[in-house]
Amino acid sequence: MSDLQSLKKKILREDKVEQILEAIECEHIRFSGGRVEAQLPERFYSSNKRSVQVKLKPSLSSSIRNKTDFKNGDIFGLISYIHHNKRGEDIQKDLHEAKKFICELFGWNEFLKGGNYKSKVDHLAPLKAILKGKNKRKEIKPNPILPETALNDYYLFDRPLPYTPWIKEGISYDTQVLYGVGFDLETHRIVIPLRNRFGQLVGAKGRIEKDDESTKKYMYLLRCNNRYEWFNFHYAHPYILVDKRVYIFEAEKSCMKAFTYGIYNTVAIGASEISDEQIQIIKQIGLDIEIVLCYDKGIPKDEIEDTARRFTGRKVSIMYDGNDLLKDKDAPIDRGLNVWNKLVEENVSEIEV
Incomplete structure (x- = not known):
């Protein structure tokens, strides 16, 4: 336990919390009021940019908002939960692997195997670093979130306006209400709201009523970058x-x-x-x-x-x-x-x- 505490002190002294969060693929990392905050990696599908929190105190106590299975832990438990996908009692069992992850990340071999640990020499490390830079994932800049009231121009008394011919085609009234289908009187187009992966409104597309080769089938009424959304x-x-x-x-x-x-x-x-x-x-x-x-x-x-x-x-x-x-x-x-x-x-x- 004293060994772990010494490691925590070194992390604090050398200001390594941010790098650890980067290494486990957290995003939007920032310092705020005596702690470091970040967003969970994309695979967790969390839009909260402050969900991960690490207090800059000797305990390095850590928490993840809205995750009931990880409320009160430390930097080691955070690595086990996020990076090693451990849950429950397995987080404590993973303590050595979490410690090893930090030590290997920074080359702090003195904390491993009584100080006699020797990391493997990777002769391809310089080449891998170059390739990693080349293959770095392009950052996806999310579409701005729009207020739901932006759709009211296409609704009747601020409520969705299902399109009757679509009901006859097989898209039920209730389904159209669920998706928020409306109608734009100015362009005479059926309005389809566009939402991001979290269900937040990011745009709206207008579709012509009847397919016509001479008229563009779709146009953006509330513009967004579609390449970032499904x-x-x-x-x-x-x-x-x-x-x-x-x-x-x-x-x-x-x-x-x-x-x-x-x-x-x-x-x-x-x-x-x-x-x-x-x-x-x-x-x-x-x-x-x-x-x-x-x-x-x-x-x-x-x-x-x-x-x-x-x-x-x-x-x-x-x-x-x-x-x-x-x-x-x-x-x-x-x-x-x-x-x-x-x-x-x-x-x-x-x-x-």
């Missing part, structure tokens, strides 16, 4: 984790139609192609999640396969209508639940990535 992610995420599968549609309507049919693990690109940032978000859901691309009828199979191969390191499949169950430019969900189920059962094939 439509429906905040609703779909828990169902994706349960089903171990995510269906990726091209357009937002498909997600709403699928929701009406009781299919909840779907997201939509909302653009002409999937961005690198969108791929990153999907891959962060987990290694055990199957990704199924469900593109509209008429998209060449080789193009869909090329997109699938961008999800490196994951199980990726494509849904391709080889039995001509769909018509024209139909989305896979457009012909109803029976056709969808048949596509799922007979027309989904895994792609080598």
Whole structure:
């Protein structure tokens, strides 16, 4: 225990708390009133930039807001919880590994194995450092959060305004209310609110009432950077984790139609192609999640396969209508639940990535 306390003193004396939080991939690290605060790594899907807190006192007591299984701990427990994914009694059992992580991070070998510990010499370390710099993940700057009242211009008495023809197509009234569908009188477009992965409003898109080759189908009424978002992610995420599968549609309507049919693990690109940032978000859901691309009828199979191969390191499949169950430019969900189920059962094939 005296050894651990000495290590804590060294961390404080040499001001290493910030570097430790960086090493375990925390974000938005800052000093505030005698403590260091940070946001949990992206894989925790937490938007709280002050959730991780380490007090700059000899105990280095630490806590994570809104995590009932980690309230009162220290810097070692924080490493075990966040970086080593330990929970409950396993956090205490991981104490040596957490200590080892810090010592190896800073080269403090005197705290390991009675001071006789010798770290392995990595002759490729300089090259790895260069490559790490080159391959550093591009920072995703989130879209600004908009107030919900920004949608009131498209609502009737500040309430969603479902579009009747969509109800006839298969997107129920209740589903449209849930997604906040409205209507813009100025442009005569159906309004689809856009939300980030936490369900916060970041934009709104207007869609023409009837498909017309001479008119742009979509336009932003409340502009945002779509490449950083997946439509429906905040609703779909828990169902994706349960089903171990995510269906990726091209357009937002498909997600709403699928929701009406009781299919909840779907997201939509909302653009002409999937961005690198969108791929990153999907891959962060987990290694055990199957990704199924469900593109509209008429998209060449080789193009869909090329997109699938961008999800490196994951199980990726494509849904391709080889039995001509769909018509024209139909989305896979457009012909109803029976056709969808048949596509799922007979027309989904895994792609080598």
